[in-house]
Amino acid sequence: MSAPEKVLYVEDDPDIREIATLALRDVGGFTLKTCESGDEALRSVQAFAPQVILLDVMMPGMNGPETLAALREQDAITDSTLVMFMTAKVHPDELQRYKKMGVEHVISKPFDPMTLADEIRLIWDGFNG
Amino acid sequence: MVDSTRSNVAGYRLATLKKAYAERLESEFRKLEALADRLDEPPSRNDTLHEMHRALHTIAGAAGTFGFHLLGQKARELEQLVAKDLTEPGEKTLIPVAWFTELKEALAAHNREQSTETVKASQQTIIDGSPCIWLVERDDILAGYAQSQLTSFGFQVFHLDAGDLKTTDHPAPDLLLIDHHAVQGDVTERQSFWQTLLEDVGCPIFFMGAEESFNARLQAFRAGGQGYFVKPLDMIKLASHISQIIRTDDHEPGRILIIEDDRELAMYFQSTLEQAGMQVAVLDQADQLFETVSEFSPELVLMDLRLPDVTGAELAGLLGQSERWAHLPVVYISAESNSRLRNQALLQGGDAFLEKPVDTGILVRLCLTRIRKLRELERTRNRDSLTGLLKHANIKEALQLQWKLAQRRPQTFGVVMLDIDHFKTVNDTYGHVVGDTVIAAAGTLLRQHFRITDKLGRYGGEEFTLVLPDCDADQAWQLVDRLRKDFADIKFVGNGEPFSCTLSAGVADNRQCPSDTAEALLEKADQALYRAKHAGRNRVVSASGLTGVRPG
Numbered sequence: 001m002s003a004p005e006k007v008l009y010v011e012d013d014p015d016i017r018e019i020a021t022l023a024l025r026d027v028g029g030f031t032l033k034t035c036e037s038g039d040e041a042l043r044s045v046q047a048f049a050p051q052v053i054l055l056d057v058m059m060p061g062m063n064g065p066e067t068l069a070a071l072r073e074q075d076a077i078t079d080s081t082l083v084m085f086m087t088a089k090v091h092p093d094e095l096q097r098y099k100k101m102g103v104e105h106v107i108s109k110p111f112d113p114m115t116l117a118d119e120i121r122l123i124w125d126g127f128n129g
Numbered sequence: 130m131v132d133s134t135r136s137n138v139a140g141y142r143l144a145t146l147k148k149a150y151a152e153r154l155e156s157e158f159r160k161l162e163a164l165a166d167r168l169d170e171p172p173s174r175n176d177t178l179h180e181m182h183r184a185l186h187t188i189a190g191a192a193g194t195f196g197f198h199l200l201g202q203k204a205r206e207l208e209q210l211v212a213k214d215l216t217e218p219g220e221k222t223l224i225p226v227a228w229f230t231e232l233k234e235a236l237a238a239h240n241r242e243q244s245t246e247t248v249k250a251s252q253q254t255i256i257d258g259s260p261c262i263w264l265v266e267r268d269d270i271l272a273g274y275a276q277s278q279l280t281s282f283g284f285q286v287f288h289l290d291a292g293d294l295k296t297t298d299h300p301a302p303d304l305l306l307i308d309h310h311a312v313q314g315d316v317t318e319r320q321s322f323w324q325t326l327l328e329d330v331g332c333p334i335f336f337m338g339a340e341e342s343f344n345a346r347l348q349a350f351r352a353g354g355q356g357y358f359v360k361p362l363d364m365i366k367l368a369s370h371i372s373q374i375i376r377t378d379d380h381e382p383g384r385i386l387i388i389e390d391d392r393e394l395a396m397y398f399q400s401t402l403e404q405a406g407m408q409v410a411v412l413d414q415a416d417q418l419f420e421t422v423s424e425f426s427p428e429l430v431l432m433d434l435r436l437p438d439v440t441g442a443e444l445a446g447l448l449g450q451s452e453r454w455a456h457l458p459v460v461y462i463s464a465e466s467n468s469r470l471r472n473q474a475l476l477q478g479g480d481a482f483l484e485k486p487v488d489t490g491i492l493v494r495l496c497l498t499r500i501r502k503l504r505e506l507e508r509t510r511n512r513d514s515l516t517g518l519l520k521h522a523n524i525k526e527a528l529q530l531q532w533k534l535a536q537r538r539p540q541t542f543g544v545v546m547l548d549i550d551h552f553k554t555v556n557d558t559y560g561h562v563v564g565d566t567v568i569a570a571a572g573t574l575l576r577q578h579f580r581i582t583d584k585l586g587r588y589g590g591e592e593f594t595l596v597l598p599d600c601d602a603d604q605a606w607q608l609v610d611r612l613r614k615d616f617a618d619i620k621f622v623g624n625g626e627p628f629s630c631t632l633s634a635g636v637a638d639n640r641q642c643p644s645d646t647a648e649a650l651l652e653k654a655d656q657a658l659y660r661a662k663h664a665g666r667n668r669v670v671s672a673s674g675l676t677g678v679r680p681g
Contacts (some may be wrong), residue, residue, distance in 0.1 A: 015153060016191055019146050026142065058186065088190030088205075110193025110201055113143060 004082070004124050006031045007104060008050035010041045012059040019113050020054075021091075028117020038062030038070065050107070052120060053077070053080070054107070057087035066103060081111040082127045144625070150195040151628045152235060158229075160184060175215070199270045200235040207232065212581065221561055230339060237361045238274065243667045257578065261285045262305040265294065265311050266337070271360075275306070278364040284371065302332050303375045308351055308369075309338040309357075316348060323352035333374050337362060342394055360485035369517045369569065372576050375510065381581060383407045383500040386425060388415065388432035389462070397657055398431065398492070404414045405493040413440045418447065424537075426530075428500045429491075434474055445478035448590075456506060458499040461488060476548030513587040515565060516572025521582035524586020524594045531584070531596050532647035535639055543605030545595040546654040547634040550593040550666040555630060567591075567630055570619055578612045594651070602638040602671045610669045617667065633661040 007030045011017050017034045025032040033039040033048045038061060045053075053071070056063035064085050071077050085098055088109040098106060105123050107116070161184055167177045170324040184209035192201035207228050231553075262284050266272040276286045287299045291311045307326070312322050328332060335356040336349035349357040356373065357366055384406050389395040392413065399409045408427045412418065416437055422430075430448070434441040441461050448454040459479040465471055471482060480499065481493060511523040519527060531542050549571060556564040568591055573592065575585050584596040597605055613632055620627045636658025642649050661670040 013187065013191065015146070015150055016194065019143070019150075019194055022142050022146065058183075088186055109190035110195075110198075113194055 003121065004030070004051040006033070006048060006050040007043065007120070008035065008045060008048055009034050009054045010035045010038060010059070010064070011054075011056040012036055012066070013056075014060060016056075020116070023113035023116040024120075027114060028120070029121075031098075031119065038064075038067030041067055042070055042074060042107070045064060045074070051080070052082045052084070052124065054084050054120075055087055057085050057089075064095045068103065069117065079113075082124055084123065142284040147195045150197075154188070154192075154197070154200075157184060157188060158233065158236075161232070162229060163475065164560045173325070178506040182215065185211060194333055197239050199238055200232065202270060203232055213215035228664050234339065234361045238271065243628075249313060259285055260372070261287070261300045262304050262306055262371065263294070263297075263299065263302040264288045264306045265291050266306075267311050268308070271362075274364065275364065275367075277663045279368055279371070284368070291322075291326070302330070304332055304371055305330060305334045306371075307334060307336050307354075309336040309345070309352070309354075320348060320352050321486050324338075327353045333362065335367075335371070366577055368573055372573055373512075373517045383429065384425060384427045384498055385409050385494060386427035387411045387498075388418075388423065388430060388436065388441070389413065390433065390436055394433075395513070398487075401489045401492065402496065405497075407496065415444060418444060419451075422448070422457075427457065428503050429460065429496055431460050431462065431496070434461045434465055434470075440474070442474035442479065445474070449478040456503065458503055460495060460499070513572075515569050516587050516594065517576060518572050519584060519586035521586065521589055524584060524588065527586065528596050528651060530596070531598060532639070532650070540599060541601045541640055543595075543597040543600040543632055543636055543638045543640050544650050544654045545593075545597065545601055545605055545609055546588070546651070546658040547569045547593040547595065547609065547632055547635045548658060548662070549591040550631045550633055550662075553631075555623075555628075559621075559628075563623040567621060570621070571616060571632070574612065574616055574619070578608070578615070592653075599638065600638070602636050602673050605636040605638065606669055606671050607662075609636060613667070613669055631667035631673040634658060634669045635672060636669060641672055 005100055007024055009017070009024065009032060011020065011034065014036070016020060017036065021034060023030060024030045030052075033044060033050065035044060038059065041053075041055075049061075053065055055064040059067075062070065064087070068077075068083060076081060077085055083103050084105045086105055086107045086109055087094070098104075105127075107119065111119075134581070152575050162179065164181045164184070165389055168174060168181075169552075170177075185204045188204040188209050189201055192198070192204060193278060210228070235420065262279060264272055264275060264286055266275065266288065272288045276288055285300070287297075287302075289299070291307075293397065295304075309319070309323075312319055332357040334353055335355040335358060336352065336665075337358045337360055338345050339360045341359045348359045356370060358370075381527065383406075385402055387398050389398070389411065390413055395411045395413070399411055402409050410427065412421050415438070421532040430445075432441045432444060436444075441459075441463075445459045445461075445643075446497050448457055448459065458481075460475055460481045460483060461471075461479055462483050462485060463471070463474075464485040465474075475482070481495060483495070511519055513520050515596040518524075528544065534540070535542060538556045549567060552564065552567070555567055568587075569590075571593065572587065574583075575595070579585055579595065579597070582598055583600075586594045586596075588594040595605075597608070600608070613634065617629055617631050620629055621629075635654045636648055637657060639650055641653060657670045661668050664670065
């Protein structure tokens with residue numbers, strides 16, 4: 001099991017993209033690609049080949065779950081890809097719904113930029129363990 | 130994983146991003162405000178609510194990441210309210226009118242915390258037996274903030290639920306600080322809730338609330354509050370108010386001068402008032418009036434309207450003509466049934482009439498309330514608003530009084546001149562607001578450190594003067610040196626960076642210049658201060674030269 005290097009982060013809010021870049025690239029040391037929409041993610045996922053995909057749930061146009069479905073359609077996600085949602089609302093029913101879609105892990109917003117990378121690594125270890 | 134250089138750079142970028150986000154919040158607020166205005170237009174109400182929900186959701190999810198935790202939480206609460214309104218359209222009044230103010234407050238509280246005004250003191254400044262405050266506040270985050278700030282000023286703070294006030298085993302409070310909305314219900318319900326709850330509490334009560342209005346103040350007053358503070362709270366002001374009310378509120382017995390030629394009646398009043406905890410002096414010869422008042426310094430005069438050779442009204446008139454005693458409350462005792470004479474007496478000065486036979490219950494209560502009012506008045510007149518200490522003229526007067534007192538009844542007293550080191554640099558580097566914070570903190574710390582009988586004054590700028598009765602230069606040195614250490618432990622924040630300040634002081638006592646004047650004594654303390662500065666600052670120097678020029 002190797003540590004993840006490439007993280008794809010899909011988030012419509014430019015300020016959050018910026019601080020996530022700080023959290024994941026500068027603090028966390030990941031190779032990061034950010035996308036501002038589900039569409040952009042669909043276009044760039046093949047070339048980037050991420051090990052971890054972070055999807056904001058609430059986005060205009062295609063939301064997080066819809067983006068995930070479309071990514072699967074494209075065969076862009078394999079068994080070894082870790083997919084996580086990021087959301088400000090973590091209700092138990094919602095978690096249940098995400099689980100049915102094959103997403104076990106949700107990162108709740110607001111996240112702490114200084115520990116986000118560690119959190120992802122922990123989940124990654126569990127995912128591969 | 131995170132090496133220090135990387136995290137330093139990250140910290141810097143984080144600060145930049147926070148700043149950018151704070152700017153964005155302003156435009157988000159404008160948007161929310163516009164949406165709130167549109168809420169009353171029925172056809173689009175649902176769309177508006179959806180937009181509001183989205184905007185609040187975004188803030189709830191992002192604010193915390195940028196460090197605006199309180200704001201994020203408030204946005205989350207409101208988001209849930211809006212969501213409820215959307216799913217249960219029948220009930221339209223769910224969104225509190227004050228919601229927008231609450232959001233703004235949350236942001237303001239954050240800015241204040243981040244800004245240069247924050248004072249963080251180390252735990253060391255908490256002295257055992259320091260005043261105890263019970264804090265009742267629904268909002269845990271605000272409570273935590275208030276708790277840490279008040280603790281840094283030397284108070285013990287316990288955070289309680291309104292429901293636990295009667296059952297808690299925390300030490301008895303010196304003051305209650307209560308969120309007026311900590312209980313639900315309408316105005317009358319709240320009022321009676323607090324009244325019943327607080328009936329047994331023997332300490333002052335301050336209420337806090339979001340609303341700045343006459344009605345809010347009136348409600349707090351009716352519920353038994355001695356003060357009402359509008360949120361967002363200015364912690365430095367609040368700490369200063371609290372320490373003033375705890376330190377001065379009737380700890381010192383009221384001083385009452387009785388002028389009465391009927392000795393038996395005078396003795397009867399004297400014992401009644403003394404039993405109620407007051408100090409009493411009796412004067413039976415009117416011509417000794419001015420000597421007696423200047424020695425005894427009464428806070429209320431109780432006198433018979435008819436005295437030999439002079440009337441009470443004339444004495445009140447005489448007192449009214451002297452600047453020092455013009456505000457002294459005067460209560461007449463009289464069997465006078467002639468209303469014209471009584472009115473005349475009131476017009477010449479004097480505040481109230483008690484008819485013989487005097488109801489002693491009324492007499493005691495009247496004295497207590499008048500004295501409390503006088504003390505409040507003197508506090509605002511004589512005290513520097515920033516520090517709550519005596520103003521320049523008043524500390525000099527206190528020194529003169531102490532000097533005269535020691536001439537009559539020999540006793541040793543100490544005088545201290547104290548100055549914050551490099552204060553100009555603080556002002557130049559961090560600005561005057563931070564400078565004021567440093568001065569205010571020094572004032573509050575002084576009040577916490579010294580006795581009620583000590584006279585503490587702001588001599589000017591960053592310079593302080595203390596007059597310490599029954600205290601020689603060596604004892605004064607010890608006390609001031611402890612203060613010096615505690616002051617150096619206070620962490621201030623300016624331009625986002627923590628810094629601390631030191632102080633220098635010179636001490637002297639009246640034995641060192643017994644035949645001189647009060648001014649000469651002050652000058653001695655000032656010279657010692659000069660030596661402390663010259664020897665490298667952050668130290669206390671005694672004018673006697675025996676208690677050393679010790680390094681800090």
